[in-house]
Amino acid sequence: MNPQQQSLLLDSAAQFPLPQGVKFSYGTSGFRADASILESTVYRVGILAALRSIKTQAVIGLMITASHNHVSDNGVKIADPGGEMMSQEWEPFADSLANASDSKQLLQLIVEFVEKENIQFGGRGAEVFLGRDTRPSGESLLEAAKQGISSIVGAVSVDMGVVTTPQLHWMVRATNKGAKAFEQDYFDQLISSFRCLVDLIPQGDRGNNQEKLIVDASNGVGGVKLEVIKKSIHGLNFEVRNAGKEGVLNDGVGADFVQKEKVTPHGFGPADVGIRCASLDGDADRLVYFTALPNSNSKIELVDGDKILSLFALFIKEQLSILEEANKVNNSYQAHLGVVQTAYANGASTDYLKQTGLEVVLTPTGVKYLHEKAADFDIGIYFEANGHGTILFSSNFLTWLDGRVNELGSTGKGSEQLKASLRLLAVSKLINQAVGDALSGLFLVEAILQHMGWSIHKWNELYNDLPSRQLKVKVVDRTAVVTANAETEVVSPPGIQEAINVLTAKYPRGRCFIRPSGTEDVVRVYAEASTQEAADDLASSVAKLTDQFLGSH
Ligand SMILES: CC(=O)N[C@H]1[C@@H](OP(=O)(O)O)O[C@H](CO)[C@@H](O)[C@@H]1O
Numbered sequence: 001m002n003p004q005q006q007s008l009l010l011d012s013a014a015q016f017p018l019p020q021g022v023k024f025s026y027g028t029s030g031f032r033a034d035a036s037i038l039e040s041t042v043y044r045v046g047i048l049a050a051l052r053s054i055k056t057q058a059v060i061g062l063m064i065t066a067s068h069n070h071v072s073d074n075g076v077k078i079a080d081p082g083g084e085m086m087s088q089e090w091e092p093f094a095d096s097l098a099n100a101s102d103s104k105q106l107l108q109l110i111v112e113f114v115e116k117e118n119i120q121f122g123g124r125g126a127e128v129f130l131g132r133d134t135r136p137s138g139e140s141l142l143e144a145a146k147q148g149i150s151s152i153v154g155a156v157s158v159d160m161g162v163v164t165t166p167q168l169h170w171m172v173r174a175t176n177k178g179a180k181a182f183e184q185d186y187f188d189q190l191i192s193s194f195r196c197l198v199d200l201i202p203q204g205d206r207g208n209n210q211e212k213l214i215v216d217a218s219n220g221v222g223g224v225k226l227e228v229i230k231k232s233i234h235g236l237n238f239e240v241r242n243a244g245k246e247g248v249l250n251d252g253v254g255a256d257f258v259q260k261e262k263v264t265p266h267g268f269g270p271a272d273v274g275i276r277c278a279s280l281d282g283d284a285d286r287l288v289y290f291t292a293l294p295n296s297n298s299k300i301e302l303v304d305g306d307k308i309l310s311l312f313a314l315f316i317k318e319q320l321s322i323l324e325e326a327n328k329v330n331n332s333y334q335a336h337l338g339v340v341q342t343a344y345a346n347g348a349s350t351d352y353l354k355q356t357g358l359e360v361v362l363t364p365t366g367v368k369y370l371h372e373k374a375a376d377f378d379i380g381i382y383f384e385a386n387g388h389g390t391i392l393f394s395s396n397f398l399t400w401l402d403g404r405v406n407e408l409g410s411t412g413k414g415s416e417q418l419k420a421s422l423r424l425l426a427v428s429k430l431i432n433q434a435v436g437d438a439l440s441g442l443f444l445v446e447a448i449l450q451h452m453g454w455s456i457h458k459w460n461e462l463y464n465d466l467p468s469r470q471l472k473v474k475v476v477d478r479t480a481v482v483t484a485n486a487e488t489e490v491v492s493p494p495g496i497q498e499a500i501n502v503l504t505a506k507y508p509r510g511r512c513f514i515r516p517s518g519t520e521d522v523v524r525v526y527a528e529a530s531t532q533e534a535a536d537d538l539a540s541s542v543a544k545l546t547d548q549f550l551g552s553h
């Protein structure tokens, strides 16, 4: 690093002092905190993004959002060249940068890291795409990010404006693949692949497309984008509520609220009972469906990420079996389909998926783990119960599919196989290949429901969720809980797992695990059993146990 670069960094960093008494940690969702203390963090993540871009020789994304959290919070995270979350190898560097006490220490950390990683300045420079959600603090934090990026000589930032998190990831991925990546290109891809799926629905099966869908947009960026898409999309009748014009972001609205509270969000009333509704979170990377129950005090039937996954898996399996019929003759590609869940997936969903003959893999909580695992398959479908997920297609499989389409299209034969291939290709374009995306997920759900001719009720009846309960326990040191087997077993402190097993065995269909949260200073307890009372009981007795073993605050 030359002296000119070093003095540029020193001068610029001095304008973003670290707030007193806070410790930042790059968790499952990047850095997150009250927006008022985040300027230095976002500035430093700007530097990090520029370095990452030089290292990878590719465009990197920097997103300013705190997703479903309170409107006064904000956060920042990095998208890697393929649009995925930043490599975990760089997380410790992110942590030390964010916590460097002054500009001298910051510079020293950067100099050492640049040397260790052999980051070569003076090549093609760095390019960072910036995005932010609708939070009012986003604008000033964006300035901090720009300053961080421009403190690296030759680095440039491109402001994508107010976008959903998945849009920014998509733009990074598309640009690095040499494709067009403006917002309009994203919309065009969603709209045309949705259209393609709807046009491929066998005649006579189109039933439910006139039934209205209502989308709760959490008063966030997803609502703004849906209103734009609504102007150009055909074949779907939907209304956007909580679009951000009046209400407060994530306040009694949105996917996180609906999934946790299991009641209708603000803006929904008795007139909506029985209607198919969807809910996005604040940065539109989570999606759940619900329908309000009659005479029930706003209670809902929740159709969560597990059921979205099940719907996608069924549809894809159906298309693959059409192709496999033909493969018996052609002896060609055997696509490896797999689904990825976490321990929070409802046990009934895992049983259902296995019974349908699907390969199910569990990973620890956090999208980066699920995404990585899903990428091992030709078609890997992953979802967290909270509604974050997507479908990944391997490039080998897509190349094979393209070839199939050309072959079948030119001979005019095998129209069922041609349609199945075209459907799978359309799904690969509709669904975001970079990260879970509520908008693309929503259009895929809608296309599949139309294809199946299913109502939300029929979809919800795929299986019945086991009653479950989640609790949080504040302990002295949550890192004392060490887990194994995708967080389903505690290996330390010793003895606690045996005690959990004894309690769990008392309840029919009992299942229970504890793990330290990656985003809050708590240990989470999850329990499920055949009745709600039993699930509640099991959760509270394991919470007590956790408290006994780990001591409360
Ligand atoms: C039980 C639960 O919902 N956990 C969430 C939550 O992680 P925790 O590590 O449990 O705090 O936030 C993550 C980031 O948004 C999300 O990936 C995850 O699913």
Ligand SMILES: [Mg+2]
Residues within 6 Å of the ligand: 067, 068, 281, 282, 283, 284, 285, 286
């Ligand atoms: Mg989110």
